[in-house]
Amino acid sequence: MGTYILQIFNGISVSSILMLAALGLAITFGLMKVINMAHGEFIMIGAYVTYLVQNLFIHLDKSLFGLYFVLAIPASFVVAAFIGFVLEGTVIRHLYNRPLDSILATWGVSLVLQQLARSIFGAPNVDVKSPGWLEGGLVLHQGLQLPYKRLFIIALVITCILGMFVLLYKSKTGRRIRAVMQNREMAESMGINTRRVDAYTFAIGSGLAGIAGCALTLLGSIGSTLGTNYIVDTFMVVVLGGVGKLIGTVAGGLFIGTANTTLEFYTNTSLAKVLVFLLIITFLQWRPKGLFNISSRSLDE
Amino acid sequence: MKKYFSLKMRKRATGMISATLMAGLLLTGCGATQTTKPAETASSSGDTIKVGILHSLSGTMAISEVSVKDSEMMAIDEINAAGGVLGKKIQPVIEDGASSWPNFAEKAKKLLQQDKVATVFGCWTSASRKAVLPVFEENNGLLWYPVQYEGMEASPNIFYTGAAPNQQIVPAIDWLFKNKGKKFFLLGSDYVFPRTANKIIKAQVAALGGEVMAEEYTPLGHTDYSTIVNKIIASKPDVVFNTLNGDSNVAFFKQLKDAGITSEDLTTLSVSVAEEEVRGIGAANMKGQLVSWNYYQTTDTPENKEFVKNYKAKYGADRVTDDPIEAAYDAVYLWAAAVKKAGSTDVAKVKEAAKGIEFKAPEGLIKIEGENQHIWKPVRIGEVTEDGLIKEIWSTDKPVKPDPFLKSYDWAKGLSN
Numbered sequence: 001m002g003t004y005i006l007q008i009f010n011g012i013s014v015s016s017i018l019m020l021a022a023l024g025l026a027i028t029f030g031l032m033k034v035i036n037m038a039h040g041e042f043i044m045i046g047a048y049v050t051y052l053v054q055n056l057f058i059h060l061d062k063s064l065f066g067l068y069f070v071l072a073i074p075a076s077f078v079v080a081a082f083i084g085f086v087l088e089g090t091v092i093r094h095l096y097n098r099p100l101d102s103i104l105a106t107w108g109v110s111l112v113l114q115q116l117a118r119s120i121f122g123a124p125n126v127d128v129k130s131p132g133w134l135e136g137g138l139v140l141h142q143g144l145q146l147p148y149k150r151l152f153i154i155a156l157v158i159t160c161i162l163g164m165f166v167l168l169y170k171s172k173t174g175r176r177i178r179a180v181m182q183n184r185e186m187a188e189s190m191g192i193n194t195r196r197v198d199a200y201t202f203a204i205g206s207g208l209a210g211i212a213g214c215a216l217t218l219l220g221s222i223g224s225t226l227g228t229n230y231i232v233d234t235f236m237v238v239v240l241g242g243v244g245k246l247i248g249t250v251a252g253g254l255f256i257g258t259a260n261t262t263l264e265f266y267t268n269t270s271l272a273k274v275l276v277f278l279l280i281i282t283f284l285q286w287r288p289k290g291l292f293n294i295s296s297r298s299l300d301e
Numbered sequence: 302m303k304k305y306f307s308l309k310m311r312k313r314a315t316g317m318i319s320a321t322l323m324a325g326l327l328l329t330g331c332g333a334t335q336t337t338k339p340a341e342t343a344s345s346s347g348d349t350i351k352v353g354i355l356h357s358l359s360g361t362m363a364i365s366e367v368s369v370k371d372s373e374m375m376a377i378d379e380i381n382a383a384g385g386v387l388g389k390k391i392q393p394v395i396e397d398g399a400s401s402w403p404n405f406a407e408k409a410k411k412l413l414q415q416d417k418v419a420t421v422f423g424c425w426t427s428a429s430r431k432a433v434l435p436v437f438e439e440n441n442g443l444l445w446y447p448v449q450y451e452g453m454e455a456s457p458n459i460f461y462t463g464a465a466p467n468q469q470i471v472p473a474i475d476w477l478f479k480n481k482g483k484k485f486f487l488l489g490s491d492y493v494f495p496r497t498a499n500k501i502i503k504a505q506v507a508a509l510g511g512e513v514m515a516e517e518y519t520p521l522g523h524t525d526y527s528t529i530v531n532k533i534i535a536s537k538p539d540v541v542f543n544t545l546n547g548d549s550n551v552a553f554f555k556q557l558k559d560a561g562i563t564s565e566d567l568t569t570l571s572v573s574v575a576e577e578e579v580r581g582i583g584a585a586n587m588k589g590q591l592v593s594w595n596y597y598q599t600t601d602t603p604e605n606k607e608f609v610k611n612y613k614a615k616y617g618a619d620r621v622t623d624d625p626i627e628a629a630y631d632a633v634y635l636w637a638a639a640v641k642k643a644g645s646t647d648v649a650k651v652k653e654a655a656k657g658i659e660f661k662a663p664e665g666l667i668k669i670e671g672e673n674q675h676i677w678k679p680v681r682i683g684e685v686t687e688d689g690l691i692k693e694i695w696s697t698d699k700p701v702k703p704d705p706f707l708k709s710y711d712w713a714k715g716l717s718n
Contacts, residue, residue: 003531003534003535006527006531006534007528007531010527010528010531013527014525014527017525115359118359118363122367123363123364123365123366123367123368124364124365124367124368124577124578124580124581125364125548125551125578125580125581125582126580126581127580127581127582127583127584128583129583129585136561137559137560137561139561143534145560145561147556147559147560147561149559150527150559216524218555219524219525219552219555219556219559220524220548220551220552220555221524221548221549221550221551221552221581221582222551222581223364223548223581224363224364225361225364225522225548226548228361228522229522229523229524229548230524260525261525261527261528264528264529265528265531265532268517268518269491269517269518269519269520269523269528269529270491270518270519270520273520
């Protein structure tokens, strides 16, 4: 019994991680149709920022160490968003409407960022010690423990999604972003500065990846290739969920996460991945635009 | 250590390798009457002897291979400071394999044909070794390979200074059986090193009368182990034998600890986690877990104290030494000793002279086995300590003879073909 409860929890937890990693991508992909292969590297940047904040706190008072993680979340958002902003201004904006070029160029950017991380932080993985208050877990009964870290990530994901919901659907900025997503030309003729919308949307998307990186330091490795471990799953979530819709990312993440863990439990890890891929491909045959998509009146679609 | 071929493909590859080997033998047979090979004159001309260093300095394998390159460079510097070999300084030519196996073959060709190096120190993954093997055999080059691996190979053009399976995996299973229990859970990354290692382990456990509860493989770079941990909890093994490689180890140990399982509840023994990897995993996440290698930074020999001191002085106090780093350092000294004994850098002469050469390495006295060009090494089981180092808890009293094809074990019959 405990095994099954834990397995359901694992499914939700893996889904939440996928949603967090994919949230930023869904927005940039949805808005600009730029396939950003460097998205994983923004996750990596978030992880390294967390590492730096941790190191800063190690030199400070010991009693404050537990607090570093609270500070690392906004810090990784800000740094990743800033680098995203710079990247958009220098590289990405030349690649709109050139999907193939954008794949190659952003892939190149991802390699450059990886090697840069290697030069700055060294080739081996670094260690981020999780704060004391995230150690251990909620013990339901003997042998059934829900780790606090995973519970924390689920809460963080819910917060991020709610935050994005408010931003996209309840604010002026969000209205502009959605207008550009639905019909760029029309939005332009209505007086929206699409250049600026592009720039800050890309920055927000990158910042969200930074938060994902910060959260992932709790569960996985922190090294220059961190992002590459997540990029494929992240794209799957976006493609399955449908671009440009928050609900799509949530649904896509939930489906892939639970399908993966459930199939992995009954078969094995490699086979589970294959089966999930097959399910997704079959589904996309039926609905090529994914679970949810923006109905648009633009003629070019 | 790492291989990406399937078993079937490996068989085919072995067939191809033996074919190229035959061709290579024919070619060397024809050329044997020549007394001076062009390679020799070029590699040792003037006041220097050129040697190649071929590791991944970029890409995913840079995590492991950069430190190995550092250690080889240190050995070269030390030998040069002591006067070099044959009165000449060793001049390293460094090439980046960039974690791409075809690239390794390309660079190996360049080192042998263009730079005409006397020998090459390089590779980490078994895939890269398999990729350069035909190049070394065709060009009659010499490769020193510093990493423990799955065995079942003995190329005449390669010296293997890491452990063969009988110097790491087999004694570890014996020890676990005596001290920890009979029920094994095998966990590994999904490619040939873990699969070959587990084939060996399954045969050995069966012969010892134990039980393999489950065998799980995850793709390289896999990041979520919650389901695997759940399976481990459900099947209640005595030992998890871990052949995961790379980043997955970090995820596995962090998530194992989060599930409330420590080394007191469950023994794990890893064969691809050394001091360098422990740093990335975090000592707190791995405290008390076991590993099996031939060398640890804490190994208590006078040579090792000197080695660790010099390595830290050269590359920084926060750096650590570990088994492949040490094996790579030994490789340079063993080659230099063989060249001195042969009085030449000629590959055939060096190979002949290398037989039985001994070296007081940081891990203890080691010796080259002429029969298969592997190394006699001591075996050590270690426990990860709080400070991220590894404490030896058991070791063989003498160096163990390398047996890459496990010929001396009855239960291993049928594994090597």
